[in-house]
Amino acid sequence: MMIELTEDTLNPEKITELVRRDTNGSVITFLGTTRDNFEGKTVLTLEYEAFDEMAVKKLEEVRQELMAEFGLEQVAISHRIGTVGIGEISLVVAIGSPHRKEGFNACQKAVDRIKEVIPIWKKEVYQDGSRWVACEDHEFSPEQASGQGHSH
């Protein structure tokens, strides 16, 4: 499956295998992993929530955009939701392409677009509370006024 939203542990090798072809000379796999700190605070765990139907639809749109823009045929994206422990993989983007350059470029764009438009939210849980990531960071920024325009 080229697009996946799952509560299960992500298997990057399996996802990478989806985009391998004998016609491709390059495979780029990006792993997003959960970080154990935020501004000096220890993060105990992360909780991901998604608007499932829309997230899957928008992930497929991003995938189609990338394939059109970079002339690719193999793009696979898996995002984990639910409770994710520290140091685990929350996102896998795998891009197979005839040559490396479009693969690297497409991979960077894929992750940027995912962070901009996919309705998925991440909550950092601390010893003494929790925080929806991006909300406090971006809620007061002017570009938010034009929609989901912020980036990380």
Next chain:
Amino acid sequence: MELNVRLFALYRERAGKNIVTVAVADGATVSDLTDEVRRQIPNLAPPGVKIVVAVNTDYADSEVVLQPGDDVCLIPPVSGG
């Protein structure tokens, strides 16, 4: 018309519920709907912050006209990845 508006993540927690029922006039726009939601749940988002809305699983501009039965969701700032 009455619309059942779904809330996620930060908005769900601030509202204390995952669905809010909102009554708007026929021909109401997304912007009319968010005005009404703000009246019902004043702490949902600070006044200067635009509330992003999805209608039928696509982002909808403020001038989009709502139809009875539309699937309307409020989308707080996203943070996937």
